[in-house]
Amino acid sequence: MDEKTSLRYELISAWCGPAFFITFIIFWVIIGHNLPNPSPALSAVDLAARYIENLGQIRLGFIISLITVVFYMPWTCVLTVQMWRIEGKAPVLSLLQLLGGALTVMVVSFSAMFWVVAAFRPERDPAITQMLTDTGWLCIDLQYACTTLQMVAAALVGLADKRAVPLFPRWVCYLTIWCGISFFPASLTGVLKTGPFAWNGALSYYIPYFCWLCWYTTASVYMIKDVRRRMSGASVPATSRGFVPGMSV
Amino acid sequence: MNAITAVPDQAAPIAQRLPGDRDVWIFICAELLMFGAFFIAYIVNRASELAVFNDSQRTLDRTCGVINTLILISSSWAVVQALAAARSRRPQLISTYLGVAIALGVAFMLVKVFEYTAKFEAGLSMLTNTFYMFYFCLTMIHLMHVVAGTVILTVMWNKARAGGYDSGPLQGLETGASYWHMVDLLWIFLFALLYLLR
Numbered sequence: 001m002d003e004k005t006s007l008r009y010e011l012i013s014a015w016c017g018p019a020f021f022i023t024f025i026i027f028w029v030i031i032g033h034n035l036p037n038p039s040p041a042l043s044a045v046d047l048a049a050r051y052i053e054n055l056g057q058i059r060l061g062f063i064i065s066l067i068t069v070v071f072y073m074p075w076t077c078v079l080t081v082q083m084w085r086i087e088g089k090a091p092v093l094s095l096l097q098l099l100g101g102a103l104t105v106m107v108v109s110f111s112a113m114f115w116v117v118a119a120f121r122p123e124r125d126p127a128i129t130q131m132l133t134d135t136g137w138l139c140i141d142l143q144y145a146c147t148t149l150q151m152v153a154a155a156l157v158g159l160a161d162k163r164a165v166p167l168f169p170r171w172v173c174y175l176t177i178w179c180g181i182s183f184f185p186a187s188l189t190g191v192l193k194t195g196p197f198a199w200n201g202a203l204s205y206y207i208p209y210f211c212w213l214c215w216y217t218t219a220s221v222y223m224i225k226d227v228r229r230r231m232s233g234a235s236v237p238a239t240s241r242g243f244v245p246g247m248s249v
Numbered sequence: 250m251n252a253i254t255a256v257p258d259q260a261a262p263i264a265q266r267l268p269g270d271r272d273v274w275i276f277i278c279a280e281l282l283m284f285g286a287f288f289i290a291y292i293v294n295r296a297s298e299l300a301v302f303n304d305s306q307r308t309l310d311r312t313c314g315v316i317n318t319l320i321l322i323s324s325s326w327a328v329v330q331a332l333a334a335a336r337s338r339r340p341q342l343i344s345t346y347l348g349v350a351i352a353l354g355v356a357f358m359l360v361k362v363f364e365y366t367a368k369f370e371a372g373l374s375m376l377t378n379t380f381y382m383f384y385f386c387l388t389m390i391h392l393m394h395v396v397a398g399t400v401i402l403t404v405m406w407n408k409a410r411a412g413g414y415d416s417g418p419l420q421g422l423e424t425g426a427s428y429w430h431m432v433d434l435l436w437i438f439l440f441a442l443l444y445l446l447r
Contacts, residue, residue, distance in 0.1 A: 170272035178279040184393065188386055195379060196290040197386050207286060
């Protein structure tokens with residue numbers, strides 16, 4: 001593949017970031033009725049009633065989410081390649097980031113799939129609907145460590161990037177680590193049904209999810225910039241890898 | 250040899266610049282904001298269940314809280330001394346003071362484990378009531394920060410013993426010290442909110 005085409009695919013993959021963000025907000029958050037999301041303290045009957053009242057939207061929201069979640073994959077791949085260029089011969093962290101991104105897609109997918117199954121037969125015993133909803137929420141809220149690893153790996157490589165114009169500014173790297181750590185209170189969702197640490201609470205839902213999307217959007221901006229920089233440099237006889245030799249601090 | 254490198258460091262206006270890596274302060278500020286959110290959540294919930302919070306607070310072991318506060322303040326002092334030793338190029342003292350800070354960090358964890366065990370034996374858990382939910386969640390999240398901070402101190406202690414701070418920049422040491430002071434500061438707020446606020 002010639003370089004121009006290759007760069008074009010990189011750019012498209014990087015733009016999958018904003019595409020994921022927008023579709024996630026529209027389908028998972030808004031249409032899927034996750035703002036606010038169902039309280040874990042809801043009784044089985046009330047929860048089942050919530051599905052029946054919003055059946056069409058919940059089905060649409062999560063079924064489309066299950067498709068659009070894959071925008072995260074090309075985005076993860078382009079990040080992997082960008083990190084790999086920095087890391088060089090033994091791209092341990094780049095590959096870790098790749099695994100983390102791939103598994104994040106599966107974690108988000110499976111939780112949405114449990115909710116689609118819950119909405120599939122709304123007339124069934126509400127206790128089963130409740131169990132499927134629980135499974136979905138605990139699936140996404142307790143398995144964040146894959147995403148945390150993805151983020152920490154990206155941040156560590158970003159901090160080691162000594163080029164004149166690095167992939168990520170250093171403050172973005174530290175913000176990334178912090179955003180990854182901000183997920184930890186979500187582990188409490190495995191025990192608590194009320195309060196700010198329950199899966200509908202500020203400290204286990206709103207703040208961590210906001211941090212995740214905040215990192216994702218910020219990283220996307222710098223990744224697109226990086227590809228654009230190399231696209232504009234590709235016409236002049238610079239190295240396609242974008243290295244500035246001899247730059248070290 | 251060391252005196253030559255030490256001169257510009259001592260002459261630098263230390264008080265006028267941010268200690269450590271400037272960008273790490275983004276991380277520290279974000280941590281403070283996060284705990285700020287925890288504290289606001291605590292205050293808001295406390296206001297709606299004042300009696301439960303006040304009654305439950307009486308069952309906390311204030312002695313343990315005071316001991317842990319003293320432990321963390323002392324360890325912060327030890328870290329300050331380690332940094333002062335590094336700035337005045339007394340390499341032997343850096344690892345000694347860092348060792349003291351690490352020992353105090355471990356002591357904090359032990360007191361916390363003792364305190365948690367006593368609570369669990371008394372049948373109290375994070376499901377007991379809203380106060381205990383906050384007590385366990387906030388102190389456990391803080392404890393994770395203490396563990397992380399102790400690991401950072403240990404890494405610095407290792408580097409100090411290998412002579413890593415005998416000459417050259419001290420940014421790494423300052424960064425780690427800033428993080429440890431933050432952990433200390435957060436505990437002081439937590440102690441006041443959980444153990445003292447009536």
